[in-house]
Amino acid sequence: MEQTKKVYLELMLAMLRTGILGFGGGPSVMPLFQHEAVKKYHWMNEADFDNTLAIANVLPGPIATKMAAHLGYERKGWLGAIWSVFWHILPSTIAMAAFISMANVLSHSTIVQGIIAAVTPVVFMMLLLMGYRFAKKAYEGLGFILTLIACVLAAVLLYYIHPALVIFIFIIYGTQHYRVAKGGAK
Known part of the structure; x- marks a missing residue:
């Protein structure tokens, strides 16, 4: 029983x-999730985290709540998933409820504008580092040329069609990648 409480x-x-510390939306919070799951509590290794993150990115919905649910589910099943999501969204829910009535005042505040301006480069770098990790993972699985082609193709397709369709196209290719790469062998 003591282990369960822990x-x-x-x-x-x-x-x-x-x-509390996740500023800038779901993808920018992933390094925080990685720190907690991999480095602090050792719930999973880097490769497992990267694979979980890749799968979570393919599924619909907010990435942070999906990761919270997954980590909770892995530790304590459905109750753990609900528990984790609750505690992850609680700080922002409280903050939104507290600040919603002051939204107009805060949006024109030079202090708030300064905070946003100062934190934005940090969020950008966190996203860039996460992008680098994804590119490295793609390179390991696809090689340099296919990773480059996939990135350019994804950028072009994302400009013209809905991101969900682009993800679906790449999922379809991914299911056939090794067959195609090995000239039809599987």
């Missing part, structure tokens, strides 16, 4: 930290 406490603390 797991729920760890999930609560980890998800509160990701919920």
Whole structure:
């Protein structure tokens, strides 16, 4: 019973930290999730985290809540998933409820504009580092030329068609990649 309490406490603390410190939306919070899941609590290794993140990116919905649910589910099943999501979204829910009535005042505040301007480069770098990790993972699986082609093709397609369709196209290719790469052998 004591071990169960410890797991729920760890999930609560980890998800509160990701919920409180996560600024800039779901993808920019992933390094925080990675720190909690891989480095702090050792719930999974880097490769497992990257694979989970890739799968979570393909599924619909907010990435941060999907990761919270997955980490909770892996530790304590459905109850753990609900527990983790609750603690992850609690800080932003409280903050939204507290600030919603002051939205007009805050949006014109030079202090708030300064905070946003100062934090934006940090969020950009976090996203860039996550992008680098994804590119490295693609390089390991596809090689340099196919990764380059895939990135350019994705950029072009994302400009013209809906991102969900682009993801679907790449999923279809991914199911056939090794067959195509090996000249039809499987």
